[in-house]
Amino acid sequence: MKCEMLPVELAKAYRLINHGPTVLVSASHEGIDDVMAAAWCCGLDFTPAKLTVVLDKANKTRELLENSGYFAIQVPTVAQRELTHQVGSISLRDNPDKLARCQVDLFRRSESDVPLVSGCAAWLLCKLIPEPHHQQTYDLFIGEVIGAWADSRVFSDGHWHFEDADPMLRSLHHVAGGHYYAIGDALDMKEK
């Protein structure tokens, strides 16, 4: 079964990050692309779908999205754990060949210039909602989700189904340093 990148209804896009995965953040400006890892990305609203992400001032990706006004959040997989750890450890400022070195393969959809990372489990295309006080004081950025897609092998009908797929497609959850967890067993509670 191959990856099929299927659209996710925007009202359900929060479900792609609701379980707290570590994400990849990508952006582009004036021909420069960058990708970084972020553990501090979180849902903020359902409709219109919004999310927050914390981006340190040292990150080149932050500068790119501040200038372009657009970015993507994507959910990397266990198979991408080395890539995720590397793009979170190396800066484009010191390493102009960062993306090649980290073996990041980018693609673009026709509707947007924001680069997306191949091989992820989900992609959320976001428009920056400028909030200068949040951004300067807390390094906190707010995005409105304007497009969402997921790999149908692990997300369909508005739900993740990691339990039925290759364990290499599970999401990553960072603790600190080189210490991560994969998402685990499904637990279903009856609605009362």
Add this chain to the structure above:
Amino acid sequence: MKCEMLPVELAKAYRLINHGPTVLVSASHEGIDDVMAAAWCCGLDFTPAKLTVVLDKANKTRELLENSGYFAIQVPTVAQRELTHQVGSISLRDNPDKLARCQVDLFRRSESDVPLVSGCAAWLLCKLIPEPHHQQTYDLFIGEVIGAWADSRVFSDGHWHFEDADPMLRSLHHVAGGHYYAIGDALDMKEK
């Protein structure tokens, strides 16, 4: 091996929520205690340790922490999945006996009046940093972590070690409705 609630160094408190668990939020004001579940809780800074949490205007817990200026974030376990789902589904506004009905056992530490939920894997005591624009526009609250503790069976020396403990002590990660995941396998990457 019994639960031992050990202090966590504040500079490492972010690690208690870095892997994206669904949390319980508790607060108290003028003798009224409440506890709710929240999937949208996220690290914001290392030192001083800060976090964000999204709290809908309908929640009584929000009113209590707005009035008292303090709250706690705690990491519930797989064993507490029913409790977590119930406190996230029932409102104290309509059910004055909510906490008894959800079988929530509260305790307090000597240093604070904020009620804490027994049986969790970790507890973060927070002081609200008032940001009226964030709170009104986005339902987004910022807390500075002023105390942190964890169950030594699953967190010690600054790291989770779910893999060495009872699976019932793993953290919960909510998707939507009654659909949750437990945290899964540890993945350790070499630092380069």
